[in-house]
Amino acid sequence: MSKAASVKIEPRPAAGLSRAMLMLFGLLALAALASLLWGAGDVGPARALAVLAGHGDSEARFVVETLRLPRTLIGVAVGLSLGVAGALLQAVSRNPLAEPGLLGVSAGAAFAVAVALWLGASAATLRVAVAQVGALVGCLAVMSVVRLRRLGDDPVRLVLAGAAFSALLASLTSLLLLFDQRTADEIRFWVVGSLAGRRLDDLVAVLPSLGLALAVTALIARPLAALALGERVASGLGHRPGRVRALVVIAVALLVGAATAIAGPIAFVGLVVPFAARALAGPDIRRTLWLCLPLGPLMVLAADVVSRLVVAPSELPLGVLTALVGAPVLVAVVRARRLPTL
């Protein structure tokens, strides 16, 4: 795909893609609306709708504007980050099962945050940076295992290694919780993954890194598509596989670290979203990435709304619902006679 070519070659006409995008964004708008209207408390859809229309009582106004609106925005950011991070990780490891939650990237971020809290930190911005460093370390660990032992050749073994790594970090995290009651209280709900009780400040704190990561993603989408054809082809087309990989690792660490810092470790979003996107868009990573933009938030918001309604008046952790949706997808992918290679 040389830039000098006079004929512009498109992989396929993009009409199908834009139609799918339109539909997904419609669904996402619906999910966001649902997230504003329904909740675990007693402000029902009718009262919330009144607030959206510009009037409504003060309690409903408080609930919708101060609680549900930030939560919805945060859900969008988290879903976006996790979906895109999953797609990137799967593309670069050429493994349909590579998922930040399963491979220990989220667990690395969570462990780093737990250590930071234990050492006495509590500022929101510090937490984001710490989580991103943890995610970076986790990501590097996984990628080096893949490169060292060629575990990438067997997608399923990679998942097993990731599961072992995550379990190890999770037990170290719960070790820290035992040490310190204060940390335990601060972290116990966070560590299962939830959107409840997060403030808009958290979101503002992660926005810069989110923007940076998305910019990096936009830059490397094209080399990544070339890399899918094999390392030599990519080199021949003038890309540098090593640098692309490094950029992917950085982008994934930024995205997963940001999402984990806000919402805690949430598994399976990075598995289900790219899976669905590939099913809709085919194997091209650029189309997959586009579709991940609406799909990730859609999944997280839908799961979040359900998590408020199932056990009202209390709430479920979001991670529970994504696991309930995601684990069957994992099993289905594994069960497929021929594992799809990327």
Add this chain to the structure above:
Amino acid sequence: MSDTLLMPSRAAARGLDAGAAERVAPPPGYWRLARGERHLLIERRALIVSLLLLGLLAAASLAYLCLGQQVLSPADAWAALQGEGDPLSGFLVQELRFPRLLAAWLTGAALALAGCLMQTLARNRLATPGIIGIDNGATAFAVASIVGLGVSLAPPALALVGAATAAAITFGVASGGDTRGYRFIVAGIGVGAVFGAVTQLLLARVDIDTANQAYPWTVGTLNARPGDAVAVLAVGLALGWPLAMALARSLSLMRFSDAVARGLGVGLRRRRAQTLGLSVLLTALAVAVAGPVGMVGLIGPEIARSLSSSRGVPLTASALAGALVMVLADLAGRLLLAPIELPVGIVTAVVGGPWLLWILMRPANRRVS
């Protein structure tokens, strides 16, 4: 010892006199005990390994009784165990440490035995009940009975139901008869994740006090061992171990391909079902006592295998090694951060996680046995 073969004397079958039978040399590496018509072949190495592990277990158990916040001398601990000595150490040893030690023995042995059975069944050393989600199933159901969903069954019974459910689902979704390879295990991880989520769901529904009460169940600890569950586990192990030994011969043949095993006269379907059932039973009973103590089912058989020869499936050695690991892990959990007590499940996970990674990353794809 999986490796003891009870066989009618070949010499007797040939119609020779008993004296001639005495003179037939046993196969290399075996000792022969002869009594009348029947000969018992004992594999020398298996016996030595078992005795070695038994000795280590005894030493570790003595240390377990002596060490703690209040350190006793071995003589004091022994006297206290007999009911002599001063009342304080008597209380410490008899009421606190010994029952806990007993629970550690039983759960460790049961988990490792179950792990060894499952590994042999799946012909994969990573396919332990903990990894393929059976632990999580048992935990989910046991937590359900604690947080009270209007179910009046005792936790052990429900843990059994949960373990059976998880095993059925895992084997169901990984069907096609292919329990080899890693797909089966990852399918199990998926099933385990669902049950883990169910456990969280149940805990989220109840108030914080009940959730705290059920918390030990989610990490695995010997601190909150229910007495009746320990008794049930003891009975289960007393029944399960001989059953496993009875299966040992078929098991060592099942390590080969299906065709070979069938050709050597193993009724595969039946033996598989029995092995699976036994493994699930032992896992469930152990989980009902201690919660999901991960990795013992992996580490125990791994130690046993590295010590034993490759002749048979090292069932007894696995059970002993599992008990040893459990005793040492719980002792470490009690001592390391002295005022605070670490749940044994965390200790085993911290030790076993890197071990599991190491097994995965080892270059050679060694045969599982």
